[in-house]
Amino acid sequence: MAVAGRVRRAAAAALVLLAAGGCVPGPALTAAAYREHAAQSATGLLSAVRTGLIAGGLAADDRALPTVVDTAVSEAEDDARSIADSFGTRQPPHPASDLLRTRVAALAADAEDGLTELRIALRRGDADRAGTARRGLTATAAELESVVGEETAG
Amino acid sequence: MRRLLGFTLGFLTAIGGFLDIGDLVANSLVGARFGMSLAWVVPVGVVGVMLFSEMSGRVAAVSGRATFDLVRERMGARAGLVNLLASYVITLLTLAAEIGGVALALELASSVHHLLWVPVVAVLVWVVVWRLPFSWMEQTYGLLGLALVAFAVALWALGPDWGALLSGALHPAPPPGEAWSAWWYYAIAVFGAAMTPYTVLFFSSSGVEEGWTARDLARSRLNVFIGFPLGGLLALAIMGCAAVLFQPAGVRVEHLSQVTLPVAAALGRIGLVVVLVGVFAATFGAALEAALAGGYGVAQYFGWAWGKNRAPASAPRFHAVLLTTLLLATALILTSLDPIAVTEYSIVLSAAALPLTYLPILVVANDRDYLGDRVNSRFTNILATAYLALVLVVSVVTIPLMVYTKAGQ
Numbered sequence: 001m002a003v004a005g006r007v008r009r010a011a012a013a014a015l016v017l018l019a020a021g022g023c024v025p026g027p028a029l030t031a032a033a034y035r036e037h038a039a040q041s042a043t044g045l046l047s048a049v050r051t052g053l054i055a056g057g058l059a060a061d062d063r064a065l066p067t068v069v070d071t072a073v074s075e076a077e078d079d080a081r082s083i084a085d086s087f088g089t090r091q092p093p094h095p096a097s098d099l100l101r102t103r104v105a106a107l108a109a110d111a112e113d114g115l116t117e118l119r120i121a122l123r124r125g126d127a128d129r130a131g132t133a134r135r136g137l138t139a140t141a142a143e144l145e146s147v148v149g150e151e152t153a154g
Numbered sequence: 155m156r157r158l159l160g161f162t163l164g165f166l167t168a169i170g171g172f173l174d175i176g177d178l179v180a181n182s183l184v185g186a187r188f189g190m191s192l193a194w195v196v197p198v199g200v201v202g203v204m205l206f207s208e209m210s211g212r213v214a215a216v217s218g219r220a221t222f223d224l225v226r227e228r229m230g231a232r233a234g235l236v237n238l239l240a241s242y243v244i245t246l247l248t249l250a251a252e253i254g255g256v257a258l259a260l261e262l263a264s265s266v267h268h269l270l271w272v273p274v275v276a277v278l279v280w281v282v283v284w285r286l287p288f289s290w291m292e293q294t295y296g297l298l299g300l301a302l303v304a305f306a307v308a309l310w311a312l313g314p315d316w317g318a319l320l321s322g323a324l325h326p327a328p329p330p331g332e333a334w335s336a337w338w339y340y341a342i343a344v345f346g347a348a349m350t351p352y353t354v355l356f357f358s359s360s361g362v363e364e365g366w367t368a369r370d371l372a373r374s375r376l377n378v379f380i381g382f383p384l385g386g387l388l389a390l391a392i393m394g395c396a397a398v399l400f401q402p403a404g405v406r407v408e409h410l411s412q413v414t415l416p417v418a419a420a421l422g423r424i425g426l427v428v429v430l431v432g433v434f435a436a437t438f439g440a441a442l443e444a445a446l447a448g449g450y451g452v453a454q455y456f457g458w459a460w461g462k463n464r465a466p467a468s469a470p471r472f473h474a475v476l477l478t479t480l481l482l483a484t485a486l487i488l489t490s491l492d493p494i495a496v497t498e499y500s501i502v503l504s505a506a507a508l509p510l511t512y513l514p515i516l517v518v519a520n521d522r523d524y525l526g527d528r529v530n531s532r533f534t535n536i537l538a539t540a541y542l543a544l545v546l547v548v549s550v551v552t553i554p555l556m557v558y559t560k561a562g563q
Contacts, residue, residue, distance in 0.1 A: 046404045047408075053403075064422075066265075067265040148404075
C-alpha cells in the first residue's frame, strides 16, 4: 500500500514536472543545442521573409488577388513574430552564445518590422513604400541565409 | 450516351474527389522542403487507395451492402468496434481539417478571418448533405475540383528544368541539410494523405446509395483505375510547383495561402481565381464525404437505417450521428486550432490507424458468402497483403517518428 502510494506520488510529481517543462521555455543545455535552435529560428524567419517577398513581388506585378497577397503577408508576419518570441525567451547557455543571440534577435526584429511595413504599404496601395520594404526584406533574407549557412555548417 | 456521361462524370469525380486539404498541404509542404525526392510516395499511395477502393466498390456492387456494414457481421462486434473507433476518430479529425480548409479558401478570397467562416461552412455542409441529391452533390464538387488542374498548367508555365525534377524524383533521399528521420516522417504524411480511410468508406457506401449492382463493376473500376491516378498526377503537379518556386527560396509551406502562390506566379490572377475555386470545391467536397462517412460508419456498425437518400424521419439515428459529427468537427476548429496543423496531424494519425481500416476490407473481399466468385484474385491478394505489411510498418513507426522529429521539424 505504502509502495503504491509512493508510486502514485512519484507519478504525480513527474506529471507536474512534465507540465511545467512544457510551459516554461528552458535554457539550451549546450552551446551546440543553442546554435541548432538559432539555425532553426533563422530558417523559419528566412521562410517567412521570402514568402513576403514572393507575395510582394506578385502584388507589384499585379499577378495576384489583393486578398491572397494580404493573407500571405499577414501570415508571414505572424510566423516571424512567433519565431522571434520563441527565440527571445530561450536562455543562452553561456556568455559566448550572447553574440549569436544578439545577431539572430536583431534579424528577427528586422524580419518582423519589414513584413509589417510591407503589409501596411500593400493595404494602402503605396507601391513606393512597398518597394522600400521589399528591398529591406531582401537584405534581411541575405543575412538570414548566411546565419543558416554558418550555423548549419559549424 | 447516358452511360458514357456516367463514366465521364465518374472519372472527373474521382479526379476532383481524390485531392483534399491533406493532399494540398502535404504535397506542397514536401515539394518546398524536399523537392521531388518524395514523389515516389504518391504512386505508392495511389496504388494502395486504388486497390482497397476497388475491393470496397466490388463488395458494394456484388453484395449490395457497404463494406463496413459487413465488417461487424464477418469479424464480430469487438473487432468491428475497434475498426469503427479508429476510422471514426480519424474521419472526425479529417472533417475538422476539411472545414478549416474551406474556411481558409474563403479567407483567401475575402480577407475575412477563417474562424468567422467556420460556422458558415458547417451550415453549408449540413444544408448540402440534407437537401442536395447524391449524384448532384458528387458531380458538382468533383467537377469543380477539376479546377485544380491549374496546378499542372502552372507547373508547365513555370518552365521548370524537367530533367532536374525527374532526377530529384529518381533519387529518393533527403536534400543536403535535411535529416532522414524528417524525410521519412513526411513520406508517411504523403502516404497517409493519399490513403485516408474516409475515401474508401465513402466510396463503398456511395455505391450502395447509388444502387450499384454487379453490372456496375466496370464503372466502379474505371472510376478507380483512371480517376485516382489522374488525381495522383495533380498531387505531383502541386509538389512540383512548390519544388520549383519555394525550394530554391528556402520557403517552408505552413499556410494554404502559400500553396496557391506558384499558380499566381505562373498564371496570374485568372489562374489564381481558378485554383481558389478548385481548393474550395475539393475541400468542400471532402468535407461532405467525411461528414457522410462518419454517419455511415456508426450507423452501419449498429445496424441502423442509413443513407443520404433516406429522409431523416426514416433514418433518424444516421442523420443524428452525421449532425453530431459535423458539430464536433466544427467545435474542434472553433477552438482556434490551426487548420493546417489539424490537417498535418490528421493525415499522420490516419497513417497510424490504416491497418484497422484496411484489414477488414481485405477479409470481406475474400468471403465467398458475400461475393461468390467475385472474391479477390490471387494477384490482388498478394498485392493487398504486401500493402497490409507496409501499412503495419507505417502504423508502428509513425508515432515514435512523430515524437523523435517533433512532428517533422
